[in-house]
Amino acid sequence: MRRARLMAELTQAELAAGTGVTRQTIVAVEAGDYAPSVYLALAIADRLGSTVEELFGGVGETIATDAREGM
Amino acid sequence: MSTVDTNHSQGWFVRAAAVIGDLSSPFYAEERERDVWNEASAVAFQVLIWLHLIAATTAVWIVGAGALPYVYALLGMIGIAGWIAILYSWSLGVHLAGRKRMSPRRLVPVVVLALLLAGGMFRAQTGRVVAGPSTLAGFVTGVAAVVAVFTVARWYARRRAAATEADDS
Numbered sequence: 559m560r561r562a563r564l565m566a567e568l569t570q571a572e573l574a575a576g577t578g579v580t581r582q583t584i585v586a587v588e589a590g591d592y593a594p595s596v597y598l599a600l601a602i603a604d605r606l607g608s609t610v611e612e613l614f615g616g617v618g619e620t621i622a623t624d625a626r627e628g629m
Numbered sequence: 630m631s632t633v634d635t636n637h638s639q640g641w642f643v644r645a646a647a648v649i650g651d652l653s654s655p656f657y658a659e660e661r662e663r664d665v666w667n668e669a670s671a672v673a674f675q676v677l678i679w680l681h682l683i684a685a686t687t688a689v690w691i692v693g694a695g696a697l698p699y700v701y702a703l704l705g706m707i708g709i710a711g712w713i714a715i716l717y718s719w720s721l722g723v724h725l726a727g728r729k730r731m732s733p734r735r736l737v738p739v740v741v742l743a744l745l746l747a748g749g750m751f752r753a754q755t756g757r758v759v760a761g762p763s764t765l766a767g768f769v770t771g772v773a774a775v776v777a778v779f780t781v782a783r784w785y786a787r788r789r790a791a792a793t794e795a796d797d798s
Contacts, residue, residue, distance in 0.1 A: 578659075579659050579660065580659055580661070580662065582661070583659065583661040583662070586661060592661050592664075594661075595660050597660075598660055
């Protein structure tokens with residue numbers, strides 16, 4: 559997501575303002591410390607001109623794998 | 630956004646809880662802040678429970694029978710707060726029973742403290758007139774009140790769960 563944000567030439571603060579969250583939340587999402595809701599993920603993808611799959615696809619696969627292994 | 634929309638047709642209990650908790654506050658609009666605050670509140674709630682139990686246990690062993698009314702008050706307060714938390718989660722379809730069991734590492738101190746408290750209360754109580762009519766009446770009334778609250782809570786939770794199931798179409 560960080561790469562996509564830099565390609566879109568947005569700062570963390572600008573992306574935060576554009577998606578209605580705090581900069582700390584963007585920092586946490588980029589660091590992988592926070593999994594955004596589907597609403598925030600869609601807003602971020604929209605703002606970066608990308609898709610949720612492109613930005614968070616790897617994360618989703620990891621969560622799905624963990625869920626399957628936990629069953 | 631909060632999981633509770635106060636304008637939506639939630640039950641009266643959930644709506645009242647949302648008002649008490651100020652869940653429509655703009656603070657809850659930022660999702661990570663809400664999540665972090667919820668985690669912080671969970672930690673604080675656990676700390677509060679432990680402090681109440683430790684205070685009750687300490688008081689009943691040091692002061693003895695004179696501390697019993699305060700111990701009952703402390704237990705009543707955490708009991709009410711705990712029940713509100715459980716009832717709220719039940720009302721929104723989250724049932725803790727049957728989910729992940731408490732790990733032995735967490736269970737041991739709880740059991741030790743509960744036994745210490747129960748022992749202290751028994752020790753303090755046996756120094757008083759245990760079987761007096763008013764004591765017995767109070768005991769029966771207390772047990773009846775707890776059973777009644779538990780029954781009403783379960784009935785309400787099942788009704789909410791049934792309503793949620795009915796919506797799943």
